Amino acid sequence: NAGVTQTPKFQVLKTGQSMTLQCAQDMNHEYMSWYRQDPGMGLRLIHYSVGAGITDQGEVPNGYNVSRSTTEDFPLRLLSAAPSQTSVYFCASRRGASGNTIYFGEGSWLTVV
Amino acid sequence: AQSVTQPDIHITVSEGASLELRCNYSYGATPYLFWYVQSPGQGLQLLLKYFSGDTLVQGIKGFEAEFKRSQSSFNLRKPSVHWSDAAEYFCAVGGGSSNTGKLIFGQGTTLQVKP
Numbered sequence: 001n002a003g004v005t006q007t008p009k010f011q012v013l014k015t016g017q018s019m020t021l022q023c024a025q026d027m028n029h030e031y032m033s034w035y036r037q038d039p040g041m042g043l044r045l046i047h048y049s050v051g052a053g054i055t056d057q058g059e060v061p062n063g064y065n066v067s068r069s070t071t072e073d074f075p076l077r078l079l080s081a082a083p084s085q086t087s088v089y090f091c092a093s094r095r096g097a098s099g100n101t102i103y104f105g106e107g108s109w110l111t112v113v
Numbered sequence: 114a115q116s117v118t119q120p121d122i123h124i125t126v127s128e129g130a131s132l133e134l135r136c137n138y139s140y141g142a143t144p145y146l147f148w149y150v151q152s153p154g155q156g157l158q159l160l161l162k163y164f165s166g167d168t169l170v171q172g173i174k175g176f177e178a179e180f181k182r183s184q185s186s187f188n189l190r191k192p193s194v195h196w197s198d199a200a201e202y203f204c205a206v207g208g209g210s211s212n213t214g215k216l217i218f219g220q221g222t223t224l225q226v227k228p
Contacts, residue, residue: 033215041220042119042218042219043157045216045217090157101159102147104149107156
């Protein structure tokens, strides 16, 4: 079972460059989300989606765009990378109701220089 | 405001000793509560969750947690720690009446296990 797959695992960007973090899940989960993890701050929600064609902002959305054209994929775009976006990014998915388990990908380590 | 507080940033215990990691939450609706564990360089793995019923929940790897509504707490416990339990632990709250499933995470507690 692939579960939640994130690519790339590691990336170094220059300030101002753009890139897309890919996330795919093969569990037919309706709910997908992106978190960033920074030391001492736990995980913070960037954007989330409750189904194809529906996205919404989380706690820290600035500087990031998302789209959900299919159930399986939920890419996160950095339009103009900034050093403050250096972080570890986690994609997650969940089936249906809020009490169900959220499954996380293995993370993408992004450094912006 | 919704929040989760893990008061202990770093805890060190001896192998075989008991463990309790603290978690306090603030959430307007009926909370769903979770504990996740993260090993270095890895993603998050669910240890256990609570959203109704018995307030003492059992999880994987011998962990348990107790929901105390009066104290707004959901502390994680293990009677005997193993060296492989060294990791970072996150408490999270979410769910309830909302179907968005957004999780609010605590800052995390790093567990070190002494031989």
